[in-house]
Amino acid sequence: MAAESLSIREAWSQIPSPGAAETEFERFTGKRMERIVAIVVAIGCAAIAAQSLTVAVPSLARADVTHAVVFFAVYIPLVCMLVCCVVGRGTRIASGVFAIVYVLALAIWPMFDTNGAEGAAEQPWIFYLVNVGVAAAMLAFPVRVQYAWAVVVPFVYGYGQLVQGEFSRSFWVTTAFQVSFVLILGIVIISLGWMFRSVAAGVDDARGRTVASYAAAAAAAAAEEERIAMSALMHDSVLAALIAAERAESERAKELAVAMAREALTRLANTEAAVAQEGSDEPVALGQIVAELRRALSEMGVDASVEERGVAGMIPGRVARALVLAARQAIGNAVTHAAGRGLHIVATSTGDDGIQVIVSDTGGGFDLGAIGEDRLGIRASILARMAGVAGTAQIDSDAEGTIVTLEWSAQ
Known part of the structure; x- marks a missing residue:
């Protein structure tokens, strides 16, 4: 009984109290879901980045130094983000850096692209990474900022398209269609990430409540068993010793009553010991x-x-x-x-x-x-x-x- 009580107390001490910092055990499903989402994002973004790279490399041969600087400013954080997603460390920071750098590069892109309407029709390499920027925001920022990113990035992309097309009427319809598609896809990406994370958080919360309920029930059961055992001990040893003492008339009877009282006190003192009153096996x-x-x-x-x-x-x-x-x-x-x-x-x-x-x-x-x-x-x-x-x-x-x-x- 005492050994079981010690085990329950040890297990109870390892259960975090409400408001305590989250432990690996508490957030197991959430952490596993974050890992899965990061790997999926890394695979998808790597495929899009490779597609963008096939367009960027030929254009760098005829581009000026500014374009090369923008290219490396975007791709270096992108590669770092992909590596962090794969290894599972620093994902949030690397994704946040890329998301911010990409939006800035996308906003200033029309200032340095001199290809005009021809360049807009050819879809510059930086436009391929629009949804990569949204996916990076999903890994790095809170939910509200993620949705803001999913809305802002497509409009920045559309603005760049119109500036390159010199706001020609023929570009408005095409740009509106592309912005709508990118906007919807970005919101879907953010919504899926939010849904998976919410499910994982719900599983972790349910597990935490279940463990807490089980621990409380186990502790209550152990306390009840200990109470019964203590009552039985009091009834068996202490009461028997008192009855023997009351009936003791001869010296022999008194000695026996004293021995019974000594045994009762010893058993009471050893109630909390690892070797309980039931003895060994x-x-x-x-x-x-x-x-x-x-x-x-x-x-x-x-x-x-x-x-x-x-x-x-x-x-x-x-x-x-x-x-x-x-x-x-x-x-x-x-x-x-x-x-x-x-x-x-x-x-x-x-x-x-x-x-x-x-x-x-x-x-x-x-x-x-x-x-x-x-x-x-x-x-x-x-x-x-x-x-x-x-x-x-x-x-x-x-x-x-x-x-x-x-x-x-x-x-």
């Missing part, structure tokens, strides 16, 4: 269980016998401990409520992997259904304790007496 023989039951009878000052039947088998230590504690509680109930009349204990080995302990008395019996919810002597110390080790406990009581049957089997 080292195999225990039937003879050891019988010896513990006889010791319990001696401590309570009861004149009764423990009968051992069957071939001695070995069972896990925690199971043996639970059996002994449950049987001790049954014995204590028989002593307290039936004055120990006809008390008899039978421990039977049902093979190499099973055991049965029967505690019976000939007292007046009781009504199991009439026991209050706050009485833990039977519910926690017997029924719940056996259930905790995958065993069973059956209580039959009538006017002729009470029989408590405790069983456990490895099968």
Whole structure:
């Protein structure tokens, strides 16, 4: 129990509190989605950049130095952005630099292009990168700025087209069509990126809420189990020690009461230890269980016998401990409520992997259904304790007496 509580507390300590910085675990889906979007953008932009490059290289041979400067000013940040998208580092900064540099280069392009209407009809290489600039903005900026970029860049492109075409009437219709197409495509790109990121954020939020709910439920379950175990411990050890002390008259009885009190205090002190009160899983023989039951009878000052039947088998230590504690509680109930009349204990080995302990008395019996919810002597110390080790406990009581049957089997 204590080990489970420590594990739950350790797991709980690793769950970020509300408002804390996002961790890799919390934003796993969002980070993975960002990586996928960056790679997809890199592939698409690389294809468009290659197409633009086939137009740019021949034009550089007949262009002046200014065009060469603009070319390198655009392509160097573009290549850096593609590399950052592939390696997954510095993507936001590189994309933001390219998005800004490209818009500036696109805005000043008509000032240096002297090809006029002929140049506009041939589609300069820089016009091929319009949607690349929008995709870069999607990787670098907040959503509102992304949409602003998707609207501004096409109009800057259209303005450049009209300036190159000297605002000729024949260019207006073509330019309007191209600007509309680029505008729609840019908005679609931004919308897809926003949608994928929103879905990923929703998955991360749902995962965070699920983990938090599970941790809260686990912590509540652990607290309840610890409360039950502590109540059972108090009932088994402390109350038994107090009853023994009250009934102690001889020196021997007083010594036994002191020993029981010492054991109760030790178990209380060790409740939070890593080795919980149920003990280890080292195999225990039937003879050891019988010896513990006889010791319990001696401590309570009861004149009764423990009968051992069957071939001695070995069972896990925690199971043996639970059996002994449950049987001790049954014995204590028989002593307290039936004055120990006809008390008899039978421990039977049902093979190499099973055991049965029967505690019976000939007292007046009781009504199991009439026991209050706050009485833990039977519910926690017997029924719940056996259930905790995958065993069973059956209580039959009538006017002729009470029989408590405790069983456990490895099968």
